[in-house]
Amino acid sequence: MNVVPFFEWLDATWLASFAKTYAGLFSMVQAVHILSMVMLVGMIILGDLRMLNVVLKGVPSDVIIQNTKKWIYIGLVGIVLSGIYEASAIAMKLAYNSFFWAKMAGLAMGIVFMLSFRSAVYSRAPETIASTGPKSDAVEPWVVKLVASASLLIWFSVAANGRWIGFS
Amino acid sequence: MLNELLFEFATWLDGFQASTNLHEALYAYGWVEATHVLTLTLFLGMLLVIDLRLLGVAFKELPASTLMERLDKPMMIGFVVMIISGILLYFAIPVRSTQSIWFRIKVVLLIAAGINALLIRNMTRSADLAWDNDPVPPKRIRVGAGLSLSLWALVVVCGRNMAYDWWDCHKEMPYFMYWAAGCVNELAAFE
Numbered sequence: 001m002n003v004v005p006f007f008e009w010l011d012a013t014w015l016a017s018f019a020k021t022y023a024g025l026f027s028m029v030q031a032v033h034i035l036s037m038v039m040l041v042g043m044i045i046l047g048d049l050r051m052l053n054v055v056l057k058g059v060p061s062d063v064i065i066q067n068t069k070k071w072i073y074i075g076l077v078g079i080v081l082s083g084i085y086e087a088s089a090i091a092m093k094l095a096y097n098s099f100f101w102a103k104m105a106g107l108a109m110g111i112v113f114m115l116s117f118r119s120a121v122y123s124r125a126p127e128t129i130a131s132t133g134p135k136s137d138a139v140e141p142w143v144v145k146l147v148a149s150a151s152l153l154i155w156f157s158v159a160a161n162g163r164w165i166g167f168s
Numbered sequence: 169m170l171n172e173l174l175f176e177f178a179t180w181l182d183g184f185q186a187s188t189n190l191h192e193a194l195y196a197y198g199w200v201e202a203t204h205v206l207t208l209t210l211f212l213g214m215l216l217v218i219d220l221r222l223l224g225v226a227f228k229e230l231p232a233s234t235l236m237e238r239l240d241k242p243m244m245i246g247f248v249v250m251i252i253s254g255i256l257l258y259f260a261i262p263v264r265s266t267q268s269i270w271f272r273i274k275v276v277l278l279i280a281a282g283i284n285a286l287l288i289r290n291m292t293r294s295a296d297l298a299w300d301n302d303p304v305p306p307k308r309i310r311v312g313a314g315l316s317l318s319l320w321a322l323v324v325v326c327g328r329n330m331a332y333d334w335w336d337c338h339k340e341m342p343y344f345m346y347w348a349a350g351c352v353n354e355l356a357a358f359e
């Protein structure tokens with residue numbers, strides 16, 4: 001699949017010329033991207049660290065995971081919108097930038113992983129982790145910890161690849 | 169006076185070989201800056217959880233004190249990493265950072281956010297937390313939490329804007345800006 005025409009199209013849109021014209025606004029959008037990351041990744045690591053029993057051990061995990069959801073979605077919307085705005089200004093650079101592609105692949109993986117395995121496994125966490133009372137369909141503790149570690153790894157790699165676009 | 173002292177200090181740091189090495193290294197500087205940015209998720213992430221609870225908009229089922237006491241350690245670990253990586257970034261580019269208006273505003277905001285955090289800490293000593301289980305804490309607590317989030321967001325804006333050279337000393341600027349950014353050489357030209 002040849003994606004370069006897509007970036008050529010993006011580069012020619014009014015959004016791209018707008019984003020390139022106003023440097024002050026662009027820097028604000030960059031700040032929004034970072035602040036959205038704090039909300040998105042912050043809430044995800046709260047859940048992951050909880051399931052690793054590193055923070056808030058003994059506090060019912062369902063309550064924590066449930067509360068993080070809304071903020072994860074708000075963060076996602078903010079980061080995708082600000083990200084597209086930023087991308088439009090440097091579209092032709094990104095078309096050939098491997099860190100950008102690693103980041104997009106990681107992001108797709110992170111979202112799918114979060115909605116499938118992470119959510120399914122966390123809701124079946126055993127009593128020693130969840131503190132929500134015995135369940136009939138509980139999984140082994142190591143499964144929960146593996147999923148939590150994988151989640152942390154995915155999201156930090158997305159963020160690291162994002163920062164590295166600028167250095168490359 | 170203060171501007172001269174800061175400039176001399178920065179020039180002195182700039183003389184270290186380690187400062188030049190860090191600045192010019194292919195990967196080291198990048199990793200320090202990446203650490204600075206990634207650690208925001210831990211430090212400000214935990215702070216966000218606590219402040220959203222204090223605002224009464226999230227985690228309402230949990231006592232406020234539980235989150236404040238038990239997320240304090242991970243948050244402070246993040247804070248220490250922010251400070252260490254920040255000092256290293258400053259050490260790599262000392263003169264330009266010292267004369268950056270954004271860096272100066274950032275330091276002032278950091279101090280303000282720190283004082284605000286201490287005030288919140290004082291208002292939330294566990295002994296008199298009559299509202300600990302209330303979904304929505306009292307107004308003064310909510311004001312403190314809102315202020316905290318705003319100040320930290322502004323710190324992020326200032327940190328991000330340091331990368332731009334709009335108000336660097338070599339630019340044509342009004343006297344006030346040279347003074348605020350501490351451009352000692354440019355100021356001397358006005359004498």
Ligand code: HEM
Nearest residue numbers: 030037079080083084086087107155158159162163165166
């Ligand atoms: C559709 C989604 C996204 C798009 C299109 C996008 C696009 C971009 C672009 C174009 C940049 C600027 C690169 C540069 O010029 O330096 C950037 C920076 C960055 N992105 Fe994203 N991004 C997205 C999602 C994310 C996510 C989910 C995360 C975190 C988990 C993230 C973390 C970062 C970070 C940490 C930076 C560097 C910030 C800075 O130092 O200013 N991005 N992104």
Ligand code: HEM
Nearest residue numbers: 201205247250251254255257258265323324327328330331
């Ligand atoms: C704990 C609170 C702090 C926060 C929230 C914060 C936030 C930030 C942010 C968001 C950036 C932009 C990074 C990027 O997009 O690549 C940054 C850069 C930077 N920060 Fe911090 N920072 C903090 C503490 C410090 C401290 C204590 C120092 C120094 C003593 C410092 C020095 C720097 C420097 C030199 C840069 C690089 C700017 C550049 O050249 O692009 N920071 N900070």
